[in-house]
Amino acid sequence: xxxxxxxxxxxxxxxxxxxxxxxxxxxxxxxxxxxxxxxxxxxxxxxxxxxxxxxxxxxxxxxxxxxxxxxxxxxxxxxxxxxxxxxxxxxxxxxxxxxxxxxxxxxxxxxxxxxxxxxx
Amino acid sequence: xxxxxxxxxxxxxxxxxxxxxxxxxxxxxxxxxxxxxxxxxxxxxxxxxxxxxxxxxxxxxxxxxxxxxxxxxxxxxxxxxxxxxxxxxxxxxxxxxxxxxxxxxxxxxxxxxxxxxxxx
DNA sequence: TGATGTAATATTTTTTTATAAATAATTTTA
DNA sequence: TAAAATTATTTATAAAAAAATATTACATCA
Numbered sequence: 516x517x518x519x520x521x522x523x524x525x526x527x528x529x530x531x532x533x534x535x536x537x538x539x540x541x542x543x544x545x546x547x548x549x550x551x552x553x554x555x556x557x558x559x560x561x562x563x564x565x566x567x568x569x570x571x572x573x574x575x576x577x578x579x580x581x582x583x584x585x586x587x588x589x590x591x592x593x594x595x596x597x598x599x600x601x602x603x604x605x606x607x608x609x610x611x612x613x614x615x616x617x618x619x620x621x622x623x624x625x626x627x628x629x630x631x632x633x634x635x
Numbered sequence: 636x637x638x639x640x641x642x643x644x645x646x647x648x649x650x651x652x653x654x655x656x657x658x659x660x661x662x663x664x665x666x667x668x669x670x671x672x673x674x675x676x677x678x679x680x681x682x683x684x685x686x687x688x689x690x691x692x693x694x695x696x697x698x699x700x701x702x703x704x705x706x707x708x709x710x711x712x713x714x715x716x717x718x719x720x721x722x723x724x725x726x727x728x729x730x731x732x733x734x735x736x737x738x739x740x741x742x743x744x745x746x747x748x749x750x751x752x753x754x755x
Numbered sequence: 756t757g758a759t760g761t762a763a764t765a766t767t768t769t770t771t772t773a774t775a776a777a778t779a780a781t782t783t784t785a
Numbered sequence: 786t787a788a789a790a791t792t793a794t795t796t797a798t799a800a801a802a803a804a805a806t807a808t809t810a811c812a813t814c815a
Contacts, residue, residue: 518655518734523706523729527657529738535638535753537647561761570804575763586643592762595812599760607641614638618649618749625745629738633655681791690774695793712792713781719790 517635528630533622536616542584547577548615551604554578554590558601578602636755648750653742655735662704667697668735671724674698674710678721718749 518527534544553563562581578590589608594600640649654664673683684694698710709728714720 518731521706521709522657522662523704527655527662529653530656531651531653531742533649533651536650537642542642542647545724560762567637571762572764572805573803579763584643586641589641592811593812594762595759596761597813599813600762600811601760602762611638611641621749622651622745625742629741650799679791691792692775692794693773699793713782714780714792716791717783719783720781720792721790722792 517633519634527633529626529633531626533619537584540580540584541617542581543611545619547581548612550574550577551608551612552589553579554602554604555609558598558603560592560602563602581608586620637753639715639754647753649746649753651742651746655726657704660700660704661699663731663733663735667701668732670694670697671701671710671732672727674722674724675729678718678723680712680722701728 532544535542549567550563550569553566554560557563557566560572560574560578564571567574578592581589585607587607588605589611590602590604592600592602652664655662669687670683670689673686674680677683677686680694680698681691684691687694698712701709705727707727708725709731710722710724711718712722
């Protein structure tokens, strides 16, 4: 019942992407999760963006979207100060990251099962 | 264990997209499936593209990608002839469409379950 | 008080992508 | 043999997205 008989390549698979959305607007996907993790590492939106090869503007837009959609603050920024400023994320943001990784794991399993089925 | 407590909107959900890929190259997704179905309806890549608000060039690229990746022909085109030409799809392509709809259904269920869990 | 490095925002430039338009090739039909 | 409508392909144009650049605001520290 697979499709092995009509595909040339042996390494074909079911693939996909996954995110959380709210009112037609994207809330959280792999890019935003990685950005949050990089912010934890570097303490800066600027540095996090550079590490990801992303423009600061785009990164800031993501942070802003996260904060305006959430009921509680997820990312806290500071202008000026010790090192000219900086950014940290809240406990709730960390819970969000943890949740996303678990969701991702379940999705990965779904894709693997479907890919298996496809190659049967 | 959901995220209800940190999202403003009530109508948030887990969403995603799904496709079949082969060697890093896309093979089949919702757009190509719809294109194939429109070709069945109209008998023409040209008309199918117009019905979808898509340029002929893009549609032709999709057809070409499908045919070059498959072991058997999926779309058969004719230049010139009764109505100037035309296009049909093979039985294998129809099986592909049927498979995709079933896959889609299982994915839909996955997303619904995860959305339910999210809102708990 | 000036230097520092970042956030926040606007503007400009570049790149990418998609669309539109134009052209040649084709085969049945009138 | 000319007309028709489509496939196949190239070239030009437009739209969208992304990136780069520039500017302002800010609070700590030397």
